[in-house]
Amino acid sequence: MEIGSHSDQSKSTFCLVDEDHTFANPVRFTLNQDPRVTFCGYSIPHPSDNRVNIRVQTTGDPAKEVLKDGCQELMHVCQHVRGTFDKSVNDFKRTKTNTEQNMDTK
Amino acid sequence: MEGVSYARMPRVKIRELKDDYAKFELRDTDASIANALRRVMIAEVPTIAIDLVEIEVNSSVLNDEFIAHRLGLIPLTSERAMSMRFSRDCDACDGDGQCEFCSVEFHLRVKCMTDQTLDVSSKDLYSSDHSVVPVDFSDPSNHESSDNRGIIIVKLRRGQELRLRAIARKGIGKDHAKWSPAATVTFMYEPEIHINEDLMETLTLEEKREWVDSSPTRVFEIDPVTQQCSLLNYGFGYALFSAFIGNAIVNSVHNSKLLSLSSSRIISRTNSKEWCLTFIVMVVDAEAYTYDDEVLKKAEAMGKPGLVEIIARQDSFIFTVESTGAIKASQLVLNAIEILKQKLDAVRLSEDTVEADDQFGELGAHMRGG
Numbered sequence: 283m284e285i286g287s288h289s290d291q292s293k294s295t296f297c298l299v300d301e302d303h304t305f306a307n308p309v310r311f312t313l314n315q316d317p318r319v320t321f322c323g324y325s326i327p328h329p330s331d332n333r334v335n336i337r338v339q340t341t342g343d344p345a346k347e348v349l350k351d352g353c354q355e356l357m358h359v360c361q362h363v364r365g366t367f368d369k370s371v372n373d374f375k376r377t378k379t380n381t382e383q384n385m386d387t388k
Numbered sequence: 389m390e391g392v393s394y395a396r397m398p399r400v401k402i403r404e405l406k407d408d409y410a411k412f413e414l415r416d417t418d419a420s421i422a423n424a425l426r427r428v429m430i431a432e433v434p435t436i437a438i439d440l441v442e443i444e445v446n447s448s449v450l451n452d453e454f455i456a457h458r459l460g461l462i463p464l465t466s467e468r469a470m471s472m473r474f475s476r477d478c479d480a481c482d483g484d485g486q487c488e489f490c491s492v493e494f495h496l497r498v499k500c501m502t503d504q505t506l507d508v509s510s511k512d513l514y515s516s517d518h519s520v521v522p523v524d525f526s527d528p529s530n531h532e533s534s535d536n537r538g539i540i541i542v543k544l545r546r547g548q549e550l551r552l553r554a555i556a557r558k559g560i561g562k563d564h565a566k567w568s569p570a571a572t573v574t575f576m577y578e579p580e581i582h583i584n585e586d587l588m589e590t591l592t593l594e595e596k597r598e599w600v601d602s603s604p605t606r607v608f609e610i611d612p613v614t615q616q617c618s619l620l621n622y623g624f625g626y627a628l629f630s631a632f633i634g635n636a637i638v639n640s641v642h643n644s645k646l647l648s649l650s651s652s653r654i655i656s657r658t659n660s661k662e663w664c665l666t667f668i669v670m671v672v673d674a675e676a677y678t679y680d681d682e683v684l685k686k687a688e689a690m691g692k693p694g695l696v697e698i699i700a701r702q703d704s705f706i707f708t709v710e711s712t713g714a715i716k717a718s719q720l721v722l723n724a725i726e727i728l729k730q731k732l733d734a735v736r737l738s739e740d741t742v743e744a745d746d747q748f749g750e751l752g753a754h755m756r757g758g
Contacts, residue, residue, distance in 0.1 A: 298735065304423075304432065305731050305735070308420045308728075310420070353733075353736040356421075357732050357736075359417070360729045363400060363425075363725055364722060367412070368722070370402045378405075
């Protein structure tokens, strides 16, 4: 994973190696939710090469920082989904065993 | 640094959960995140599968590489996979990628001695680690016949023998489909169906039934809603009413003295009691809708284009996860989230060095307008 950036810190293109739509699309979506971002998009230069270019342009903050924050935000979303899913599974298993017990006692 | 989270936090609700099948709802999130989850589940959750086969004796009808290919595709219980190392990253073994930390050894020794054809199945594979074994597909209930267990690898005739040693390693679906733990992962947008009641009133019962039947899956159903109904059991009237289910309605009504049959209401009178039925079309299973537009086309063909409005909610998804048995379905989702987090971590942490290298000379040159 490498960076290609230039003189103006608020606009740069990041070239990630060994990544594809799986990673780039959610990051793009999360960055677009960030109010500091004026432009965010990604492209895959060639499908045979395992590379993806993410372009970030901000309102002044360095693009690298904004990208990092975007990843952080997405991590929080993932944590939350994980916690919610775990809780859901436990709730589901609990209600299932409850109904089974009720059926047994009836 | 953003202190306040500006992203919406998704909600999850489980509909069904079995060992190898999970159906759950994911709400308040975007399609890109749902898709990322799906892609990771299929291609990037690690499992263990046979990767190297050393054949000592093979006198069966299938050739060596054929059998090796089949062995690779056998799903192995992979709870250990997340904590194992990839063989290429393992520093404990002496270079051949076969140490106990990064691999599991299997062996298979079968010889057919009888005249009956011997089925060599995945049950005959013996593992060096009892937590990594070929998945058992038998039904937990006892009355399942014990013959149909295990995936058949090859069939042997009298005198044919198969002896081999196999090494199973950790891998991901991206490298080879044998390492994919998901049989199928799908998600659909949750449909929101609004029926235009006023327009629906103008249809006759026959037209309603035709329209409901035009949907390939059972999304809508006609329900007789009784108004001023008193379900009393006096002879003929009761028998008539209890037959008012489904299509029998129209036929049985003819038995009584029909006062009027208007577009959607049947008023019948028997034994000096009146009751009036209104047939309403209701949504019986919104999620059975497969986004084929058959009902919309039918409504247009009948001359009632605004009859129903179906919207796909862009932030609500219904996931269906089926696992091969290598990992439990719920564990598969959790592992997928874990892998997604690892990817994000990797990118975040590698940002510390800025390299405008020669490799990016092209990109740099292009950006500078060269």
